[in-house]
Amino acid sequence: MTEYESSAILVKYEPRKMEKYIKDIYGLRDNYLIGRVVTSVKTRNKGKYQNFGIEQLINPRTAESLSHYLTDALTTSVKALGIKEDLEKYENQTVIFQFEIQSENITPYKLVAGEVLSVKKDSVKPIDDLSDILSFINIEIDDLETSGILQKKSNNSFNVFLISELYSKLIRENLNKIKEEQDKRKTEILQMKKELRIDREHIEDSKARLQKTKLEVKLLTDELKNLGFNFSAVDEDNLTDCNILEKEILSIPDSESELLKQLQNQMYSRKKRLVYEKRILRQFYSALKTNELVILSGPSGTGKSSLVSVFAETIGAKKRIIPVQPSWTDKQDLLGFYNPLTKQYVSSPLLDVIIEAKENKEKYNDKADLFLVCLDELNLAQVEYYLADILSVRELEDEGIYLYSKYEYDQAIEEIRWYVQNSLKVGFEEWKNQKGIDSIKEMEYQQRYKNLTRFKPILYIPDNIRFIGTINVDGTTKPLSPKVIDRSFIIPLERQTKEEQEVQKIGVLPITADFFKVEVNSQDLHKQIEDGINKLSNILDNLNSNYNNRVKEHIIKYTKACYNLEKNPQIMLDEVILMKILPRINYLLDNYDDQIDEGENFRSKILEILTKESASYKMVDSMVKKSKETNVLSYWS
Numbered sequence: 001m002t003e004y005e006s007s008a009i010l011v012k013y014e015p016r017k018m019e020k021y022i023k024d025i026y027g028l029r030d031n032y033l034i035g036r037v038v039t040s041v042k043t044r045n046k047g048k049y050q051n052f053g054i055e056q057l058i059n060p061r062t063a064e065s066l067s068h069y070l071t072d073a074l075t076t077s078v079k080a081l082g083i084k085e086d087l088e089k090y091e092n093q094t095v096i097f098q099f100e101i102q103s104e105n106i107t108p109y110k111l112v113a114g115e116v117l118s119v120k121k122d123s124v125k126p127i128d129d130l131s132d133i134l135s136f137i138n139i140e141i142d143d144l145e146t147s148g149i150l151q152k153k154s155n156n157s158f159n160v161f162l163i164s165e166l167y168s169k170l171i172r173e174n175l176n177k178i179k180e181e182q183d184k185r186k187t188e189i190l191q192m193k194k195e196l197r198i199d200r201e202h203i204e205d206s207k208a209r210l211q212k213t214k215l216e217v218k219l220l221t222d223e224l225k226n227l228g229f230n231f232s233a234v235d236e237d238n239l240t241d242c243n244i245l246e247k248e249i250l251s252i253p254d255s256e257s258e259l260l261k262q263l264q265n266q267m268y269s270r271k272k273r274l275v276y277e278k279r280i281l282r283q284f285y286s287a288l289k290t291n292e293l294v295i296l297s298g299p300s301g302t303g304k305s306s307l308v309s310v311f312a313e314t315i316g317a318k319k320r321i322i323p324v325q326p327s328w329t330d331k332q333d334l335l336g337f338y339n340p341l342t343k344q345y346v347s348s349p350l351l352d353v354i355i356e357a358k359e360n361k362e363k364y365n366d367k368a369d370l371f372l373v374c375l376d377e378l379n380l381a382q383v384e385y386y387l388a389d390i391l392s393v394r395e396l397e398d399e400g401i402y403l404y405s406k407y408e409y410d411q412a413i414e415e416i417r418w419y420v421q422n423s424l425k426v427g428f429e430e431w432k433n434q435k436g437i438d439s440i441k442e443m444e445y446q447q448r449y450k451n452l453t454r455f456k457p458i459l460y461i462p463d464n465i466r467f468i469g470t471i472n473v474d475g476t477t478k479p480l481s482p483k484v485i486d487r488s489f490i491i492p493l494e495r496q497t498k499e500e501q502e503v504q505k506i507g508v509l510p511i512t513a514d515f516f517k518v519e520v521n522s523q524d525l526h527k528q529i530e531d532g533i534n535k536l537s538n539i540l541d542n543l544n545s546n547y548n549n550r551v552k553e554h555i556i557k558y559t560k561a562c563y564n565l566e567k568n569p570q571i572m573l574d575e576v577i578l579m580k581i582l583p584r585i586n587y588l589l590d591n592y593d594d595q596i597d598e599g600e601n602f603r604s605k606i607l608e609i610l611t612k613e614s615a616s617y618k619m620v621d622s623m624v625k626k627s628k629e630t631n632v633l634s635y636w637s
Helices: 003-010 015-026 084-090 108-113 130-137 163-226 256-270 278-289 304-315 331-335 349-367 388-393 406-424 428-433 440-454 482-486 527-535 537-542 549-561 569-584 592-609 615-630
Strands: 032-044 047-058 094-100 117-119 293-297 318-323 337-339 344-346 371-376 465-471 488-492 586-588 632-634
Touching: 032 084, 032 130, 047 084, 094 130, 256 278, 256 304, 278 293, 278 304, 278 488, 278 549, 278 569, 293 304, 304 318, 304 371, 304 465, 318 349, 331 349, 331 388, 344 440, 349 371, 349 465, 406 428, 406 440, 482 488, 482 569, 488 569, 527 537, 527 549, 527 569, 527 592, 537 592, 549 569, 569 615, 592 615, 592 632, 615 632
Parallel strands: 293 465, 293 488, 318 371, 371 465
Antiparallel strands: 032 047, 032 094, 094 117, 337 344, 586 632
């Protein structure tokens, strides 16, 4: 007797154990099976009767035939017996059903004959494809334990369903769902387009109202300017670039000392916690008032460019940072050039801001905005090459820079006039003011005319613009020439670590360009300052670095500009020596005796007029120490 046969006998009177035993043999997780309904005629007691059953049984989860698990102790076929009422109508059809085991069915004969299973009443359902099976046993396709899908091969055999039968049905169902979703989305898109059209109408309406508001703001700011307020950042063409609207307007203190303190605290609180000593801000503020070139010198990261940016934001000035390129060699790199082929001027960022400042000055006169132009990395190129024209004309009154030939300008204007009068048959003055353009060629002439009238051959620099440069002293930069140093205030910057008081209210101190002016005469130089500088005259002669009348004029301007900020002549003397005298020194020492004599003599002379705590003495002391290594006594070592 085999293992299966003996096991069946042991449990033959216990249906529950027999059911578990059957499931274990055939790998069934539940009592669902698939098969084909068959009938047979049997003779018993000399009589014939019809026998109904289900053969070719298959596990619906694995698509495997139950005969796969049979041993030679059992018959090669297994079937489930049922009653006529359940099976007759499905004869030769594929069905799914539930089996059960009744105690009277458990006999060794029936086990061996494969007839131990009974069809549970009312559980038979016909099937055509896999979806019927999944629906009947209430499982998902992922729960199937086979890569094969049950297929009906013919009326008399049953293997696995073609997978295409399932997916074709699923695809049809999904396509229907997708079509429904598409129809829904189309409806939504149509609604969105309708709403978008409405939104566009609202936008156009808002634009019209914005233009009206801009005009109202312009009229209001003009009126406030007439009352003495400065709304420098309010630009009727670009309200988003408006410091005044973003920040609260602060009252300007009566004293310049208090103003400088407010500037220091506002700059510290406004951005990146920038710290600048009061001495640095005083030098920068006063040097701007002289209307000379201001050069901020120091290692990278000391806040040179940031000083310009945050200072401008704090006082409501307009700023433009222009990076200098190493390839710059003449004024065309800085101010643009005239193109004789197109007969138009090709502008540059600096020229644009100069013209903007000029228009602002013409419009607001003594209430004009202050414009700060920063040439970043000033000495990446040779400064006196590309900046020569600007340095020269700033010393002369009513002098301009020639951008291109006035004759070329007159010829270009005359050509436009001829075209208008002879081709368009209208008066030149009438044409200049008309808005409509009838052809591309007329538009070209209109553009040329606007270009030439904006960029005229002679450029006059208005007095509401200040030029600032930043320099790094290293091997990648060009040295400053005496011409540039003579015409500049050079302010050395170091890394600042001291923190300042943070203000509760960040705002704008509305200072106009007229505030940055100073009137001087030759008598304005303090006697103690003049005497101190004169004491250095002989030693400066020995170093080929004595100052000239231009430097003296700059010193007078500076001391007058900062008089209300610092009345101590000793401190002002220290600052003008540091900014105007020491940068001129670049002397080659011939031998060791020169190092001892000239260097030590210069340091001693400085100590006669200033203290060891002064910035000028500290700079000279550093110059003397470095000269022993380089044989050059130089501010720029």
